[in-house]
Amino acid sequence: MTAFETVIGFEIHTELLTRSKVWCGCSTQFGQPPNTQVCPICLGLPGSLPVLNRRALELALRACVALNCRIAPVIQFERKNYYYPDLPKNYQISQLRKNLGEAGWLEFQVGDETRRVRINNVHLEEDAGKNIHPETPGADYSLVDLNRAGTPLLEIVTEPDLRSAAEAAAFMNAMKSLLEYLEVSDCNMHEGRLRFELNISQRRAGEERLGTKVEVKNLNSMKTVLRCIDAEEDRQRDLLESGESVIQETRLWDEPSGRTRAMRSKEVAHDYRYFPDPDLVEIHVDEAWVGRVRAELPELPDARRRRFVEQYGLTDYSAGVLTARKPVAEYFESALRSHANPVGIGNWVINEVLRWLGEDPDRELADYPVAAHDLAVLVRMIDEATISGKIAKEVYKAMMAGEGAPEAIVKAHGLVQITDTSEIEPIVARVVAENPDTVAKIRAGKDKAIMALVGQVMKETRGKANPQTVNELIRSRIDEMV
Amino acid sequence: MSDFTRDEIHRLALLARLEFTDEQADAFAQQLTQILHYVETLNGLDTTGVEPTSHALALHSVMRDDEPRPSLSNAEALANAPEQEAGCFRVPPIIQEL
Ligand SMILES: [Zn+2]
Numbered sequence: 001m002t003a004f005e006t007v008i009g010f011e012i013h014t015e016l017l018t019r020s021k022v023w024c025g026c027s028t029q030f031g032q033p034p035n036t037q038v039c040p041i042c043l044g045l046p047g048s049l050p051v052l053n054r055r056a057l058e059l060a061l062r063a064c065v066a067l068n069c070r071i072a073p074v075i076q077f078e079r080k081n082y083y084y085p086d087l088p089k090n091y092q093i094s095q096l097r098k099n100l101g102e103a104g105w106l107e108f109q110v111g112d113e114t115r116r117v118r119i120n121n122v123h124l125e126e127d128a129g130k131n132i133h134p135e136t137p138g139a140d141y142s143l144v145d146l147n148r149a150g151t152p153l154l155e156i157v158t159e160p161d162l163r164s165a166a167e168a169a170a171f172m173n174a175m176k177s178l179l180e181y182l183e184v185s186d187c188n189m190h191e192g193r194l195r196f197e198l199n200i201s202q203r204r205a206g207e208e209r210l211g212t213k214v215e216v217k218n219l220n221s222m223k224t225v226l227r228c229i230d231a232e233e234d235r236q237r238d239l240l241e242s243g244e245s246v247i248q249e250t251r252l253w254d255e256p257s258g259r260t261r262a263m264r265s266k267e268v269a270h271d272y273r274y275f276p277d278p279d280l281v282e283i284h285v286d287e288a289w290v291g292r293v294r295a296e297l298p299e300l301p302d303a304r305r306r307r308f309v310e311q312y313g314l315t316d317y318s319a320g321v322l323t324a325r326k327p328v329a330e331y332f333e334s335a336l337r338s339h340a341n342p343v344g345i346g347n348w349v350i351n352e353v354l355r356w357l358g359e360d361p362d363r364e365l366a367d368y369p370v371a372a373h374d375l376a377v378l379v380r381m382i383d384e385a386t387i388s389g390k391i392a393k394e395v396y397k398a399m400m401a402g403e404g405a406p407e408a409i410v411k412a413h414g415l416v417q418i419t420d421t422s423e424i425e426p427i428v429a430r431v432v433a434e435n436p437d438t439v440a441k442i443r444a445g446k447d448k449a450i451m452a453l454v455g456q457v458m459k460e461t462r463g464k465a466n467p468q469t470v471n472e473l474i475r476s477r478i479d480e481m482v
Numbered sequence: 483m484s485d486f487t488r489d490e491i492h493r494l495a496l497l498a499r500l501e502f503t504d505e506q507a508d509a510f511a512q513q514l515t516q517i518l519h520y521v522e523t524l525n526g527l528d529t530t531g532v533e534p535t536s537h538a539l540a541l542h543s544v545m546r547d548d549e550p551r552p553s554l555s556n557a558e559a560l561a562n563a564p565e566q567e568a569g570c571f572r573v574p575p576i577i578q579e580l
Contacts, residue, residue, distance in 0.1 A: 018548050025551030034569040035559045039551075043559065055548035076536060083499055085573045131576055134567075143570035146559075271497055276536030284543045 003205040004240070006233050008168050009160035011197040012175060014185040015127055015151050016059045022126050022152035023050030023093065030191065034145035042150035044089030049279050056152035057283065059184040060100055060124040061293045063154055066182055066300065067119050069101030071290050077280045080272045085144050086129040094125035096274045100285070108174030110167055117171055118159040127151040154184065160199065160210060165229040169361065172196055172222050180326040181300050189221055189362060196225050201246065202236045212246040216260050218253045222361040228253050232260055304329055312342035321350055327365040328353065331372045338376035345379050352396065370399050378406040390463050391415050418464045421473060424457065428473045431456045439478055450474060486511040486518070
């Protein structure tokens, strides 16, 4: 069997966070009734003329700067011609010859290694509308909602610099994280506001030349992208091993079968006949503007990590983990406003919140059941010795199950730590009396034997005693017996 | 510049979602060839050092602020639609995936 290497690149599309569309003043607000955010321009009615939204270009510029791109001093928009019901003008306004950004790169971590993916180009274009397939059985028509048509869309095209599903996963996370930090997009993948399109090919180990690549569309989550890489890797390797060749084509991911399939309309080879849009003038992107965008970049992951180390006394590792995703960093800082224990809260966020997020790559922190304030209160209750760390785990479970605020749960389940030693002393006395063998071991200097007694007392108090206090009480009880 | 063929006209027609008979295609091939040859006259000009341009306006960097403005009503938006349903344009079934 020949060893193959997988070669992967991405085309990333993300809707920019503007209030109005890219060529007209229609609102971009999400979730409105169909065809209520449309006008002659985004409906493509004859005689209407587009004018560029300055904010859309500025957000695109921000992404270009953060991706280390060379910025074109003069840009131009072009028409990409094709017919589809969700594209009312029968062309998409995009860029081809004078892209906003070119020759950039993004660095990210795979395990302990720093990897770099080159960015071929970054450009500004517009999103299409939505086709709706009616649920009525046997319906022989489709419905079109054009609210989304003309929403500013950023396209980022990478070079094929990734070599495995694991690298692709790390890259997608890093890209999503950067776009979140830049505040150019809300990066909601469920709703299609951030989309990853894959191109993937195989080459025999040691070969320089790239194999024939296949592009895959219809991948609506990171998990799907990773499944698709596995499936396509198998399909392409099988073809090559049986002496057949991979055809250069665009394929669609088919969720039910877990495979890609060829698109049916092969007879019309795509011919987009790009040409400069005569309705849009050239835009000069002067250096002063680029400089201002660069100076006003929001705090990016690296800077925030350094700040977390300095300001909160976290280890570099913890700070790195806590800042990898902007929503997580914000959750952490929001919890700190309720209780200023960075290390304690940091540990909870790393151990619990990130574990929950990690269980499913498509999970969003917004859906996490525990509010930052409640997590902070839980940590405060531990710090104030109201509950033990062990009880805190149980309270946390109840919080995850939606039982409410930690104080209420502790009260309802009677979990407050026993701080009054007179309540614990009788139990200690009994446990010591019932275990003469263990007591003898402790007296003989086997210090660790005491843990068995502590465990018994903790069990009898249902975990509500403080183990340290129990330990001390047992010792003084044994000493008294001499 | 070579001449247009009937096949090229059919291909262009398909891309534009038009349908021509062979006779029409032949006629258009002839006409488009003539137009192309006429435009070819421009190749006689020396354009060394002249930047390509996409329009005749002496304007650049025209932009607007990101201010939402009122859209059409749903009824207005759909006024010219041959068919509509549930506030949407109703179109033939989409079988070809993009
Ligand atoms: Zn509009």
